[in-house]
Structure formats: structure tokens, C-alpha cells
Amino acid sequence: MSRRGKPSRMYSDNATTFKGSDRELRFIHQEVIKSELFKNFISNCAENNVEWHFIPPRSPHVGGIWEAGIKSMKFHFKRIIGQSLFTYEEMYTCLTLIEACLNSRPITPLSSNPDDLSPLTPGHFLIGTALTAPAESDVTEINIHRLDQWQKIQQVRQHFWKRWSREYIVELQQRSKWATSTRPAAVGDIVIVHEDNIPPLCWSLGRIEAVQPGRDGKVRTVSVRTKSGVVKRSVHKLSPLPV
Structure with missing residues (x-):
């Protein structure tokens, strides 16, 4: 909430940390209701309740799109990191950079103007515009022992980008059986x-x-x-x- 603002609905799996947080928030809510000092506060916030939905236990497929994104991230991240050791700050920075990569993927055209090539991305739903990053030199081919701390993190991001973006593009191009016809490429697409x-x-x-x-x-x-x-x-x- 501090980063993105207060949501109206939250969806998560049945992890013990999430269930514990749910119990704690319910307890705080009940304590607030009992207090006479916060009745006005409750009345003002009643229309802004946050609903927390849990998917069935041991059923990650119910999570749909967010579980697929987590799987895609973990698959490449484990192979890139290998046996490397990161501090908390390095790991947090690296995951934030990878988060930006995932949220930069194009979803659909932003407008019907034929001269406008800007796509709608998940970043638009988060910050209102497309996510950007400063230009960095390519360090994927440099030995890791010759890199400083920041360059090591950049190398991880660049390796992840090359692997994940290539896989994502392939998923968009469905190769169907030759017995069935698909919509051909058309002008304006x-x-x-x-x-x-x-x-x-x-x-x-x-x-x-x-x-x-x-x-x-x-x-x-x-x-x-x-x-x-x-x-x-x-x-x-x-x-x-x-x-």
C-alpha cells in the first residue's frame, strides 16, 4: 500500500504468512469497532474496505496469470543466479529491476492512431505510464570477477531479459496445426x-x-x-x- 496505494481487492494463495496477516488485520478491525473514539473513522472508511480473497489450498493453477508470471520469473532467475551470493540490498535491487522487465511487456495498442506505436503495458496500471530504465552498457560477456557490485546486478538483469523476453515473444506466436487456418496478418495490426x-x-x-x-x-x-x-x-x- 505504501508503494502502490490502497487496493480494493487483494488475491493471494493460502500461504501461512498471508493467513496470519488476515487474522491479525481482522483482530485489529474488531478492536477498532469496539472503540468509541473511532466510530467516525469507521464510518468514513466503511466504503473503502479492502477485500482479501484466498485461492483454494494446494491449487496454484487457480491463481492464473500471477502464478504464471511467478513461475516464469523463478525459472530463469534460478538459472541465472546459480550459486551466487547476494546481500539483501543486492537481491532487492535485482528483483526490482526484474519486476520492471515483467511489467514492461506490451499488451495491446494504446490508441487506434496508425502513427502511434505506443502499447499498453502493466506499468500503465501501476504508475500511469510505461516503465523506463537508464541506458547501461552490455556486460553479459564480461567475466563476473571483473565487475563491480552494480555491474553484477546489471549483468543478472540483462541475462534475465534476454532469456525471458525471447520466451515471451515465442509464446505470443502460436504455432497451430496445419489442418486449421488462423487469422493472417492484416494491415493496421x-x-x-x-x-x-x-x-x-x-x-x-x-x-x-x-x-x-x-x-x-x-x-x-x-x-x-x-x-x-x-x-x-x-x-x-x-x-x-x-x-
Whole structure:
């Protein structure tokens, strides 16, 4: 609440720490109700109650999207960290940088303007705009023993970004069976262009301006307008936004 503000609903699993917090908050609430001094306070806050919902025990699949995000983060983070030891401050900084990477993913176009390539991201729901990060030099290929404390954290973030962003883009491009037809790329669609060596929190977005169908009528090549101009790409190098 100190970071994001007071929510109206909270969803979590049945971890013992969460259940204990729920009992403690309920106890405090009952004590406040008994006090005559806080009746006015209660009446003013009655319409701002926070609902805490728990998913069934031992059923992480009920968590849906947030459990999937946690799984994706843990999968790559464990392999990047390995046997490295971090202080609390280093680990907290590293997790915050990775949090920004996850919340920078594009969801859907922000407007219907064909010249606007800005996407809606989870960061917009958190701070009202897209998340950004200062430019940092690439240290992924440098031996870890030659890096200072900050560069080690940057190296972890850059390794995570390369692994996770590549996996996320592949998930957006569903490869269905050849027996069923899918919606082809169309003019006006906003897509993620597969590019190498993209810095963290940066996504190469573009809008399809023209399609070049083959002799069989299937669209395999399109012209995409990006910030750097119009480029021609195969549809296999493009991923539509999830929404």
C-alpha cells in the first residue's frame, strides 16, 4: 500500500504468512469497532474496505496469470543466479529491476492512431505510464570477477531479459496445426518485431502497412512501420500483441 496505494481487492494463495496477516488485520478491525473514539473513522472508511480473497489450498493453477508470471520469473532467475551470493540490498535491487522487465511487456495498442506505436503495458496500471530504465552498457560477456557490485546486478538483469523476453515473444506466436487456418496478418495490426540485442525494457514495435501474399494467397511477408522506418519482414519474425 505504501508503494502502490490502497487496493480494493487483494488475491493471494493460502500461504501461512498471508493467513496470519488476515487474522491479525481482522483482530485489529474488531478492536477498532469496539472503540468509541473511532466510530467516525469507521464510518468514513466503511466504503473503502479492502477485500482479501484466498485461492483454494494446494491449487496454484487457480491463481492464473500471477502464478504464471511467478513461475516464469523463478525459472530463469534460478538459472541465472546459480550459486551466487547476494546481500539483501543486492537481491532487492535485482528483483526490482526484474519486476520492471515483467511489467514492461506490451499488451495491446494504446490508441487506434496508425502513427502511434505506443502499447499498453502493466506499468500503465501501476504508475500511469510505461516503465523506463537508464541506458547501461552490455556486460553479459564480461567475466563476473571483473565487475563491480552494480555491474553484477546489471549483468543478472540483462541475462534475465534476454532469456525471458525471447520466451515471451515465442509464446505470443502460436504455432497451430496445419489442418486449421488462423487469422493472417492484416494491415493496421501492431506487432513485436523480433530483433537481437535489444536493451532491457525496450520492445521493437511496429504497425503493418502492407502485406505481400504469395501465389496461394497466404501472407508470408509484410511491410512494417517502426520508429526507424519501414522494414520488410517475414511473418515468422513478427508476434502480434496478446490482446
